Amino acid sequence: MIGFIGLGIMGSRMARNLQKNGQSLVVYNRTKEKAGELLEHGAVWAGSPAEVSRQADIVFTMLAEPEAVKQAALGEQGFLKEMGNHGIWIDCSTVNPSFSREMAAEAGQRGVRFLDAPVAGTKIPAEKGELMFFVGGNQDDLEQVMPLLEMMGKVIRHVGENGAGTSLKMVVNLMLGQAMAAFSEAVALGERMGLSRDVLFSTLIGGPVAAPFLASKKDKIDQGRFDTEFPLQWMNKDLHLVTETAYELGLSLPLAGMTEDLYGMAKQQGLGREDFSAIYRLYQKD
């Protein structure tokens, strides 16, 4: 049996793909409703994280933030103390590298192997099993769970030691946040100079100077509706994590800092729960 803890938008779809590929699951989530579809298809419900590890040697976690991961692993009903000597824990949550290394150490002390394996991709790729995994940890451990990861993702990259997967995810999100803000400034400037959105979008999107993902954001800008795929306040948080980490490493990243502040100002203006592409609204006149 495979354990899966955290059944939100991403986790529920990832677990379902394991199930579709023939895996038996034991699952836990803070609220039970989210587990509905999985239980219908035969998954076993666990009353606590600890109960998951009593029945599974391989446990996935997909949670919102470090605190939630820590609670599930090391809290009163945490799964880590119950895991056998040969267990593997794969954390797919987006956290910071030093936290991943801390969890790796906690796991190691209990004879549990640990992989940090955050994913690139949102709801649709999660559903289709087309995520990209950035994996930090031991190569042999990765090989053991590779078949499982391949049920959920189309690219599985082994990046390095524990923490490396998380590090790479942080770099990717930095690129994401900066490209979105830069595109917003470019479009705002173009429009103010009298160019139509049509001209701007058709020239930039798909061309050499625009990150390809921007193709999925142009309709939001065009319609002024920023339906949330990735909330602006999380982008702000991820960028804060970047500047925090850079500071710890003795590195100054003024552009990242400026970008964090722009998302911060957008959040202050009440845009935190909209898609992070709503940063565009910062450049619109009152």
Add this chain to the structure above:
Amino acid sequence: MIGFIGLGIMGSRMARNLQKNGQSLVVYNRTKEKAGELLEHGAVWAGSPAEVSRQADIVFTMLAEPEAVKQAALGEQGFLKEMGNHGIWIDCSTVNPSFSREMAAEAGQRGVRFLDAPVAGTKIPAEKGELMFFVGGNQDDLEQVMPLLEMMGKVIRHVGENGAGTSLKMVVNLMLGQAMAAFSEAVALGERMGLSRDVLFSTLIGGPVAAPFLASKKDKIDQGRFDTEFPLQWMNKDLHLVTETAYELGLSLPLAGMTEDLYGMAKQQGLGREDFSAIYRLYQKD
């Protein structure tokens, strides 16, 4: 006969493509040596811009900056006063929109039609006739010279009225400059966190979060050799033009401003003549 003024890296290659496609040329450049190949293949040398327009109804200019364009067109030996009533002047230089409109007005007063037609692309696309033209001006005028532009470029976009071509070029360069600086910060952070360049490049380049042109910059970063395709000091200048224009339009673009300052600091550190990708060096430890 077609006139061509400005035979630098770009202009000489563009003119050569006209010639290869059967056009007779009359050419002028500040220094005659640059015209060598064209003259060998039958181009006529003109002693001044004015002499160009005495022999040609269609004149291209490809010059370094607004001042040079103004001098060629309106200086003592300027070509504009000598152009006939039915002439067309196509300015391919990268300038600011208000300058393009000013030139359009100067041309109009003399019965000359004007197109601003800056290009996207560097040395190689210029040589292969694969540039992209952003054209501002009258549609009929553009159609008249379309066959000529197609000898030099693979995409010819009519963007709008005079100044619109130049405006779009400015937006493209803003995207270019920001993406390069953002990538530099992302790579610097990744390396400091212990990721290898291999992992960083192979993950980011070609993926959804990186502008495709960055593929052509990774070797420079990797080898620490920033052979100049587009000098850093010109990028600094173009970004300054952006913030200047934004200010005139009552728009604040903090990320563009920060990016301008970063290239400015790199210039201050003596990197002005290297490729603009040398901005990466700003993030390396002493």
Add this chain to the structure above:
Amino acid sequence: MIGFIGLGIMGSRMARNLQKNGQSLVVYNRTKEKAGELLEHGAVWAGSPAEVSRQADIVFTMLAEPEAVKQAALGEQGFLKEMGNHGIWIDCSTVNPSFSREMAAEAGQRGVRFLDAPVAGTKIPAEKGELMFFVGGNQDDLEQVMPLLEMMGKVIRHVGENGAGTSLKMVVNLMLGQAMAAFSEAVALGERMGLSRDVLFSTLIGGPVAAPFLASKKDKIDQGRFDTEFPLQWMNKDLHLVTETAYELGLSLPLAGMTEDLYGMAKQQGLGREDFSAIYRLYQKD
């Protein structure tokens, strides 16, 4: 007779002090009403700048911006062409150094001596004759008009050649704009941490870390009423002049650039006509 052109808030008060000290004036302003008090006390009204210089060898200008100065001096009814060979023109307007030098050259060609003499101080010091003058130009010329300047100011500093007075004014306004924005951030942070304004103001104002002028801004912040002494949009303009000048000199000033952008964002939010201390409102929650 002394000529005075530009009778706004500052100019009218400065001219009045000349008058109180026994000088006969010939005055011009775009709108005649502003001259009321001066005319009552015996000043002669001139129908144009040119008419001023027909009656006066010494001409002061105190105008809003370079364009207005240029128009008054060199426009169709400009005063400069009518000034005699021994005339002195003292420009008290806040302009940029290169403009001051350009005016000095224009004056010189006509045998007129030129001083750039911008002032530090607002309405009240202007009224009391307690302004500070920063003077660029020839020392002998300055000495000739020193008695006049002393009627309007309490400190007259000879800074250097033409343009130097204007340069120093620019530095002072940069300090002013940055200190106001920095104070706004510090107060906003303090309040958000739970400190009262009373504690913040009483600790900072008058202490070693706050510029003394901030004493005059604390009531505006406290009452949330930003009655205009120096409009925010002018501060934005002056800071733009700073970054523009820095760029021309090959100098990057990221903090000045950031500060310009902050005033720009405040202007975008409709605060342009309020006092520049309204920058504080940028840090208040919606």
Add this chain to the structure above:
Amino acid sequence: MIGFIGLGIMGSRMARNLQKNGQSLVVYNRTKEKAGELLEHGAVWAGSPAEVSRQADIVFTMLAEPEAVKQAALGEQGFLKEMGNHGIWIDCSTVNPSFSREMAAEAGQRGVRFLDAPVAGTKIPAEKGELMFFVGGNQDDLEQVMPLLEMMGKVIRHVGENGAGTSLKMVVNLMLGQAMAAFSEAVALGERMGLSRDVLFSTLIGGPVAAPFLASKKDKIDQGRFDTEFPLQWMNKDLHLVTETAYELGLSLPLAGMTEDLYGMAKQQGLGREDFSAIYRLYQKD
């Protein structure tokens, strides 16, 4: 007996002033040499923090950072567990507000009263007993130790509850760091425009737009020698604390962020151990 833990540049001078005013001291420092003068004048040496609290009901701490404070208070030989029910702990270290509140809670659980009482002022004021104390905590507790604080400082401000003293210190350091960087940019601009340092310093220093403390920095800039009073890397750290705290409070402070990055870049260039006024060197040409 009064306990004093932390005998660095500041602490040793503060403790000496208590002694001069007739107080008997029991002292501890990581390295004993620093205690030399105090021991000569009768202070008792304690082998550990715990030993201090066995002999004293009132304990002062003056340490470099939160971790050091925590260690002294709660470490294996920590003083907190040994303090009697009626003890008072006064922490004069510069830390962050949430840390002060955490220490207050730890103390409270053991029946010990806590005051956060960071100081403004450097070596000389410490020696002269002219520091300024910002005190957070209970008013009665403050009154009890007021005579002691008055032996070391000339101004004792009760700011509010625990954490408020620390909050105010953070605001003061933000102002300090921004004013120094702003002054550096202003002087660099002035010089590049051709003004002499003499003119710049004499106009700005002591005038309305410059923070008074800058008077003590001008000689460092002038001589290009940045003898350390307050190390640049600590300023970088304090500003990082500011942006971290602002982020936690949902507040964006772009100017503070930019300033942090500038000190960070200076640190990267090897200026971390010089005085924080060495930020000026960031604006000097190579």
